Amino acid sequence: MAEHPPAASGQSGLSIAALIVAAMPGLTPIHRRMGAYVQANLFRAATMRIDELADAVGASVATANRFARALGFDGYPAFRGALVRGFEATLAPVERLRSAQESPAGGDALLGASLEQAEVNLRLTRSDIDGAAADAAVEAILAARRVFVLGAGSSAFLAGLMEHGLMPYHNNVQSLAFVGGPTHAARRLFSAGEGDLVIGIAFPRYVDDTIQLARRAASLGARVLALTDSVNSPLGQFADLTLCVRSERRLAANSDAAVLAVIEAVCDAVAYRTKRSAKAAADMTEFVLPWLTKTPSGESNPSTPGSPNRPASKARASSTTRNHKKPKR
Numbered sequence: 001m002a003e004h005p006p007a008a009s010g011q012s013g014l015s016i017a018a019l020i021v022a023a024m025p026g027l028t029p030i031h032r033r034m035g036a037y038v039q040a041n042l043f044r045a046a047t048m049r050i051d052e053l054a055d056a057v058g059a060s061v062a063t064a065n066r067f068a069r070a071l072g073f074d075g076y077p078a079f080r081g082a083l084v085r086g087f088e089a090t091l092a093p094v095e096r097l098r099s100a101q102e103s104p105a106g107g108d109a110l111l112g113a114s115l116e117q118a119e120v121n122l123r124l125t126r127s128d129i130d131g132a133a134a135d136a137a138v139e140a141i142l143a144a145r146r147v148f149v150l151g152a153g154s155s156a157f158l159a160g161l162m163e164h165g166l167m168p169y170h171n172n173v174q175s176l177a178f179v180g181g182p183t184h185a186a187r188r189l190f191s192a193g194e195g196d197l198v199i200g201i202a203f204p205r206y207v208d209d210t211i212q213l214a215r216r217a218a219s220l221g222a223r224v225l226a227l228t229d230s231v232n233s234p235l236g237q238f239a240d241l242t243l244c245v246r247s248e249r250r251l252a253a254n255s256d257a258a259v260l261a262v263i264e265a266v267c268d269a270v271a272y273r274t275k276r277s278a279k280a281a282a283d284m285t286e287f288v289l290p291w292l293t294k295t296p297s298g299e300s301n302p303s304t305p306g307s308p309n310r311p312a313s314k315a316r317a318s319s320t321t322r323n324h325k326k327p328k329r
Contacts, residue, residue: 016071016083017042023071031067033057038083046083047094050076097251113250121246121258128244129262137225137241138269144197144223146172148189150214151200152182152207154256158227158263159201165267168284169274182209189213194221201227202235203247203254211235227259 020035027035034057038045045053053076054064068079141147147170151159156177163175176185192198200214211234218224218238226239229247236242245262247254271277 016079019071027067027070030057030059030063031070034059034064034067042083043087046080046087048080050080093249093251093253100251117248117250118255118257121248121255122261124246125244125258125262128246133241133243134266134269137243137266138273140197140223140225140241141166141170141199141266141270142273144170145195146174146192147197147199148192148217148222149173149175149177149199149201150185150210151175151177151202152209153205154254155201155203155207155210155259158256158259159199161260162199162201162263162267165264166270168280169267169271169277176213182213185209185213186216189217189220189222192217192220192222196222197225198222199225199227200235200239201259202233203229203245203259205253206234214239227262229254 017039020039024032024035034053037053037057048056050061050064054061059067065076068074068076071079073079073082147166149159149162151157159175159177163173166173174188176188179185179188189198196217198214198217200210202210214224214226214235215238218240223241224235224239226233226235226242227245228235228239228242230236230244231242236244243262243266245259247256247259249255271281274280
């Protein structure tokens with residue numbers, strides 16, 4: 001399951017690998033060992049500080065700096081910057097986490113910042129989504145013969161939640177996440193065509209499985225609705241319909257909070273637009289009722305201390321009375 005990296009600009013990790021190969025004959029033994037390590041661990045090396053790379057090969061910091069100069073860079077920072085260039089989107093959360101840990105903050109501050117970021121994402125998403133685009137997405141779901149939902153990584157869980165939300169109001173909704181992997185999803189999509197809708201959920205760091213499966217379904221004539229961060233994302237570039245959702249997150253690749261909110265909003269709109277949706281919801285509720293916890297209407301669970309019908313103090317007193325009754329003589 002490969003991630004879909006952004007296009008590298010300038011010298012990337014891959015071109016540095018070629019540079020190392022070309023420079024190998026003229027390097028010292030310790031520099032050749034360092035070069036071999038970088039070639040075998042391009043991504044890991046891109047995340048390493050100079051002391052970490054030096055420790056990994058049993059060399060000094062000065063040796064690591066001379067290695068970078070031997071490759072034509074001004075020093076290790078320039079070398080690492082070029083190495084990172086092919087992995088910007090992938091490494092960004094790692095770098096943000098590293099920076100955050102270097103200036104510790106309290107748990108309350110981190111929690112507040114995370115919740116504030118989710119709030120900002122949701123507010124910006126609400127202003128970004130065009131009403132006509134949202135209506136078109138809902139109409140596409142209602143008109144589809146079958147709805148397939150694709151997602152990988154954390155988006156796989158979102159795909160399952162979207163299937164769960166749409167299922168009462170559409171006769172054929174299938175999440176292809178978690179079911180036999182991408183090859184099984186491809187088998188399920190083999191029969192897709194005109195009249196079918198594929199909903200793809202993909203955010204940085206984009207996973208190729210979702211992109212390739214949606215693209216193949218589109219080639220068979222199915223329409224594609226993208227839930228993604230931009231019309232220029234790998235999925236948005238070929239989707240028929242796109243709902244753009246803000247997903248920035250400080251210490252991880254992306255946030256799912258606003259994405260889930262949009263999914264719930266779309267499901268609500270589909271429910272509202274579906275004929276007999278209230279009856280369908282009632283019928284489903286009745287069907288699953290045996291598996292739901294039953295409590296008397298308007299009453300709390302009688303075993304819960306402090307319930308409205310049984311104050312906590314009285315409940316404790318009653319319990320004490322029962323447990324300490326004097327035996328009858």
